[in-house]
Amino acid sequence: QEYTGVKMEVLEWSSAAKAMIEAAVGARKVFLVAATLRPETMYGQTNCFVGPALKYGVFAINETEAYVCTYRAARNMAFQGISTPRGHVEQLAEIEGSSIVGTKIKAPFAINPEVYVLPMDNVLATKGTGVVTSVPSDSPDDYATLIDLRKKADFYKIDPKWAAIDPVPVVDTPTYGNLIAPALVQQLKIQSQKDIKQLAEAKEIAYKEGFYSGTMLVGEFKGESVQEAKPKVRASMIEHGVAFAYAEPEGLVISRSS
Numbered sequence: 551q552e553y554t555g556v557k558m559e560v561l562e563w564s565s566a567a568k569a570m571i572e573a574a575v576g577a578r579k580v581f582l583v584a585a586t587l588r589p590e591t592m593y594g595q596t597n598c599f600v601g602p603a604l605k606y607g608v609f610a611i612n613e614t615e616a617y618v619c620t621y622r623a624a625r626n627m628a629f630q631g632i633s634t635p636r637g638h639v640e641q642l643a644e645i646e647g648s649s650i651v652g653t654k655i656k657a658p659f660a661i662n663p664e665v666y667v668l669p670m671d672n673v674l675a676t677k678g679t680g681v682v683t684s685v686p687s688d689s690p691d692d693y694a695t696l697i698d699l700r701k702k703a704d705f706y707k708i709d710p711k712w713a714a715i716d717p718v719p720v721v722d723t724p725t726y727g728n729l730i731a732p733a734l735v736q737q738l739k740i741q742s743q744k745d746i747k748q749l750a751e752a753k754e755i756a757y758k759e760g761f762y763s764g765t766m767l768v769g770e771f772k773g774e775s776v777q778e779a780k781p782k783v784r785a786s787m788i789e790h791g792v793a794f795a796y797a798e799p800e801g802l803v804i805s806r807s808s
C-alpha cells in the first residue's frame with residue numbers, strides 16, 4: 551500500500567507531554583506524521599487523531615528532525631531510507647497517545663493551518679503510522695468521531711475548543727454534494743464511531759464517489775477531477791517538504807521466504 555506521509559509540525563505540546571518531550575528531543579523539530587491515501591483532501595484537515603491507549607515513540611529521523619509515530623512505522627521508515635542511517639531506529643522518547651491529545655500542530659496545505667490532536671478509539675496500531683489526519687468533510691470515520699467528541703467532551707477528556715473547527719468543503723460530488731462524509735453518516739444513520747460496520751460501508755462509498763466523480767473545490771488544482779488532482783497535490787506536498795512517500799509492507803511479505 552503506497553501512502554503519503556504527512557508531516558505536521560508540533561507548535562505547542564500538551565501539558566502532559568511538554569517537559570518530557572522537549573528534554574528528549576533537544577533542538578530537533580518534531581512532527582506528528584500521518585499516513586493518508588487521500589492527499590488531495592489535506593485542504594480540509596480540521597484536527598488529527600491518535601489512539602489514546604496506543605504507545606507512540608519520538609524517533610530521530612536525522613540530525614534536525616524527529617517524528618512521532620508507532621515503533622512499527624518508524625522501523626518501516628528506517629528500511630525505506632526515510633530516516634538515516636538506513637535500517638537504524640533511534641527512539642528518543644516513548645509516550646502514550648492520551649498524553650499527546652491537546653497538542654497543537656501545523657496542518658500542511660490546510661485551510662485551517664493550526665489544528666489540535668484528539669483521541670479516536672478506532673486507530674489501529676497495525677496500519678500506517680498510528681497517527682491519522684482528520685478530514686471530516688470526506689472521511690465518515692473522522693466525522694463520526696468529531697461529533698462524538700463534541701457531544702461528550704468531558705467523557706473524552708478534551709477541551710471543546712480542540713474540536714471546534716467545522717468540516718470544510720474540499721471535494722464536490724454529484725450524488726452527495728460537497729460534504730460527502732456528513733451526508734453518508736446521516737443517510738446510513740450512523741450514531742457514533744462505534745458503528746464500525748456502517749462506517750466501513752460509508753468509507754467504501756466515499757472512496758469510490760470521491761475518486762471517480764469528485765471535483766476539487768479548493769487549492770492549486772481547483773476545478774480538476776480528484777483523479778487528476780490526487781497525484782499532483784501529493785507531488786506538490788513532497789516538493790514543499792511537508793510530505794514523503796511511505797509504503798506499507800503487505801502481511802504476506804513476511805512469509806515469502808518459505
Ligand code: ZZB
Nearest residue numbers: 586587588591673674677678680682685688689753756757
Ligand atoms: C485522510 C483521509 C481523508 C483519509 C479522507 C480517508 C478519507 P484504509 O482505507 O483502511 O486503507 N488511517 C490511516 N492510518 C490509520 C490507522 N492506523 N487507524 C485507522 N485509520 C487510519 O485506510 C487509509 C485511511 O485510513 C487513511 O486515509 C487514514 O485516513 C486512515 F477523506 O487520511 B485517510 C473515505 C475515506 N476518506
